[in-house]
Amino acid sequence: xxxxxxxxxxxxxxxxxxxxxxxxxxxxxxxxxxxxxxxxxxxxxxxxxxxxxxxxxxxxxxxxxxxxxxxxxxxxxxxxxxxxxxxxxxxxxxxxxxxxxxxxxxxxxxx
Amino acid sequence: xxxxxxxxxxxxxxxxxxxxxxxxxxxxxxxxxxxxxxxxxxxxxxxxxxxxxxxxxxxxxxxxxxxxxxxxxxxxxxxxxxxxxxxxxxxxxxxxxxxxxxxxxxxxxxxxxxxxx
Numbered sequence: 001x002x003x004x005x006x007x008x009x010x011x012x013x014x015x016x017x018x019x020x021x022x023x024x025x026x027x028x029x030x031x032x033x034x035x036x037x038x039x040x041x042x043x044x045x046x047x048x049x050x051x052x053x054x055x056x057x058x059x060x061x062x063x064x065x066x067x068x069x070x071x072x073x074x075x076x077x078x079x080x081x082x083x084x085x086x087x088x089x090x091x092x093x094x095x096x097x098x099x100x101x102x103x104x105x106x107x108x109x110x111x
Numbered sequence: 112x113x114x115x116x117x118x119x120x121x122x123x124x125x126x127x128x129x130x131x132x133x134x135x136x137x138x139x140x141x142x143x144x145x146x147x148x149x150x151x152x153x154x155x156x157x158x159x160x161x162x163x164x165x166x167x168x169x170x171x172x173x174x175x176x177x178x179x180x181x182x183x184x185x186x187x188x189x190x191x192x193x194x195x196x197x198x199x200x201x202x203x204x205x206x207x208x209x210x211x212x213x214x215x216x217x218x219x220x221x222x223x224x225x226x227x228x
Contacts, residue, residue, distance in 0.1 A: 041222070087154070100157060101147075101155040101157075
């Protein structure tokens, strides 16, 4: 499986935007870029995903580099409830659909 | 919609005993379920994949005789940790995908914290 590289941790101030980077230089043409987040003592939850074009939803935006070797998850206004570990995962859509988690980025939001 | 529950949310058991963890899809049919294990301050590690009515496929290094997985219905999968030992203490998380749900999203349960004394 193609791997992703994320910073171990990041800090943000409340109500400010947060840009969470992810490098995936070995991404293949069929890999989708998924982002999940895990709040403390909970299971992960889906945030957003994309293939080539930038994506927006109610939770976040995903900016994908033109060569697809990196992407950035953007939280437009961080809240204290956004403090979590954010995982960037490359995933080929298929029958199996298993997700392989890397180390992720632990986001701390300061009031 | 797309809710996955786990039971129990936490359990403490004595070394040598077996523990069963249930994973249920509440509002969709889970054709495939996944079991993960997560140690403190670490990421999720995929243990096995199970399709309804089939034997589970275990990841390399995961003992299938120790971690028994049953996916007998489209809404229920169970993980039984047999002869548990303190090193099996961990956070166990299940997830599910279904043919009637969006194909890109995996729905995770809230996790079960197992402590073996």
